[in-house]
Amino acid sequence: MHSHLAYKAIKTSQAQQNLDLLLPKVSLCNICEHKLPLGPNPIVQLNAKAKILIASQAPGSIAHASGVPFKDKSGERLRAWMGLSEAEFFNPENVAILPMGFCYPGRAKSGDLPPTSECAEVWRNKLLPLLPNINISLLIGAYAHKWHLQATQKKTLTATVQHWQDYWPTQFPMPHPSPRNNVWLSKNAWFETDIIPILQQRIKTILQSKTIV
Numbered sequence: 001m002h003s004h005l006a007y008k009a010i011k012t013s014q015a016q017q018n019l020d021l022l023l024p025k026v027s028l029c030n031i032c033e034h035k036l037p038l039g040p041n042p043i044v045q046l047n048a049k050a051k052i053l054i055a056s057q058a059p060g061s062i063a064h065a066s067g068v069p070f071k072d073k074s075g076e077r078l079r080a081w082m083g084l085s086e087a088e089f090f091n092p093e094n095v096a097i098l099p100m101g102f103c104y105p106g107r108a109k110s111g112d113l114p115p116t117s118e119c120a121e122v123w124r125n126k127l128l129p130l131l132p133n134i135n136i137s138l139l140i141g142a143y144a145h146k147w148h149l150q151a152t153q154k155k156t157l158t159a160t161v162q163h164w165q166d167y168w169p170t171q172f173p174m175p176h177p178s179p180r181n182n183v184w185l186s187k188n189a190w191f192e193t194d195i196i197p198i199l200q201q202r203i204k205t206i207l208q209s210k211t212i213v
Helices: 003-027 061-066 073-082 118-130 142-152 157-162 179-187 190-208
Strands: 052-055 095-097 136-140 171-174
Touching: 003 118, 052 142, 052 190, 073 179, 073 190, 136 142, 136 190, 142 157, 142 171, 157 171
Parallel strands: 052 095, 052 136, 136 171
Antiparallel strands: none
């Protein structure tokens, strides 16, 4: 085996061991319990072999009740955008799901409240390095754009998505797939007609590549 591949194999194995130690702590996290109307229920999907990262906003009420992220209309659209079946999407060796906030933040007047900031501060910098095989990060919504893209983020979500090639092929800023975004999608039809086929081909290529275990 080539030395670089051997190193990556060891790195993946060590990363999974560290994930196995951290994830039980994540599941018991209650640092922002006082902010959560339904109480804490951290929801992530992580495996060191994952090749695609979904950096989403925060679980909704349906995910809070089921414990499964994107098992809703938003998830149906996201999987269609990615060109993946449910089985492919919910295979943690394919897809890692690490939202900006791990728990349902509650309802606002329009949609859900913003994700709580504690998850990013306490957990994300510890968990992301334990995903050494990620080839592309799908950055869903303005909160993920701001955290991942920092100074390279454009002035608006639309402008950031329009300039997706500035971050390609390792990062892909995108709107939220929620039905609440139907108006945005109707005004920006280019996203689904022109860009999504490129994303689907990239995801297909990534998942066909060999995983080093």
